[in-house]
Amino acid sequence: MEEQTEPVKRRLGVMGGTFDPIHHGHLVAASEVAAKFHLDEVVFVPTGEPWQKSHRKVSPAEDRYLMTVIATASNPQFSVSRIDIDRGGPTYTVDTLRELRSLNENADLYFITGADALAQILTWRDTDELFSFAHFIGVTRPGHILANPGLPEDRVSFVEVPALAISSSDCRARVAEGEPVWYLVPDGVVRYIDKRRLYRHDG
Ligand code: ATP
Ligand code: MG
Structure with missing residues (x-):
C-alpha cells in the first residue's frame, strides 16, 4: 500500500487594519508574530472604504493600500492583499478570512x-465561523489589557511584542498639527503623506 503523507501546510499570517497610516506598531507586531509562530508569510489586508463615513473620514482606500505596500515592500515575508478594498463597503473580518481561506486552501491562517x-x-459578526477559518493571535499594545474576552482557548494565543505606543490616530493628529511623524512610520510613508497632503486640515 502506498503511504499517504500529509502535505506540509503553509503558515499564513493575516494582519487586518485600516492602516490610515500604517506605522511601526503594525510592522513590529507582524514581524514578531511571524518569528514566534514560524509563519511563511504575513499578508496585510487594508479595510475597504465604509459606505457611510460614520464618525471620521477614512482616507481613500488607494492611499491606504499604497502606504501599506510602501511600508512592507522590502520584507520578502510581507505582502499586501486588495481583497477587502476590492469587495467594497465596510469590512467584516469573517468575509476577509473566508476569502483568504478559499484562495489559500493549503494554508493555516493566523x-x-x-x-x-x-x-x-465577540462583537464581530459570525464568531463561530470566524474561529473555524483561523487561529487568533492577540498581541500586546500599550494602554490596553491583553486578555481572552471569552474566545475558545484552543483558537487563541497571546504574544508579547515590543511596546510601541504608536497609533494611526496620533499620527494623523500630528500631521494635522504640523508635528513630525518621522520614525513613527516608515520613511517612505512620511514622504507619501506629504506628497498626497494627507491628514492636513487643508488636504
Ligand atoms: P486608529 O488609531 O486609526 O484606530 P490603529 O493605530 O489602531 O489606528 P489600526 O489600523 O486600527 O491601527 O489597527 C490594525 C491592527 O493593528 C489592530 O489589530 C490593532 O490592535 C493593531 N495595532 C495597532 N497599533 C498597534 C501597536 N502600537 N501595537 C500593537 N498592535 C497594534
Ligand atoms: Mg485602531
Whole structure:
C-alpha cells in the first residue's frame, strides 16, 4: 500500500487594519508574530472604504493600500492583499478570512490582532465561523489589557511584542498639527503623506 503523507501546510499570517497610516506598531507586531509562530508569510489586508463615513473620514482606500505596500515592500515575508478594498463597503473580518481561506486552501491562517481589537472580537459578526477559518493571535499594545474576552482557548494565543505606543490616530493628529511623524512610520510613508497632503486640515 502506498503511504499517504500529509502535505506540509503553509503558515499564513493575516494582519487586518485600516492602516490610515500604517506605522511601526503594525510592522513590529507582524514581524514578531511571524518569528514566534514560524509563519511563511504575513499578508496585510487594508479595510475597504465604509459606505457611510460614520464618525471620521477614512482616507481613500488607494492611499491606504499604497502606504501599506510602501511600508512592507522590502520584507520578502510581507505582502499586501486588495481583497477587502476590492469587495467594497465596510469590512467584516469573517468575509476577509473566508476569502483568504478559499484562495489559500493549503494554508493555516493566523489572524494577528492587537489587544484593543481582540477585546472587540465577540462583537464581530459570525464568531463561530470566524474561529473555524483561523487561529487568533492577540498581541500586546500599550494602554490596553491583553486578555481572552471569552474566545475558545484552543483558537487563541497571546504574544508579547515590543511596546510601541504608536497609533494611526496620533499620527494623523500630528500631521494635522504640523508635528513630525518621522520614525513613527516608515520613511517612505512620511514622504507619501506629504506628497498626497494627507491628514492636513487643508488636504
Ligand atoms: P486608529 O488609531 O486609526 O484606530 P490603529 O493605530 O489602531 O489606528 P489600526 O489600523 O486600527 O491601527 O489597527 C490594525 C491592527 O493593528 C489592530 O489589530 C490593532 O490592535 C493593531 N495595532 C495597532 N497599533 C498597534 C501597536 N502600537 N501595537 C500593537 N498592535 C497594534
Ligand atoms: Mg485602531
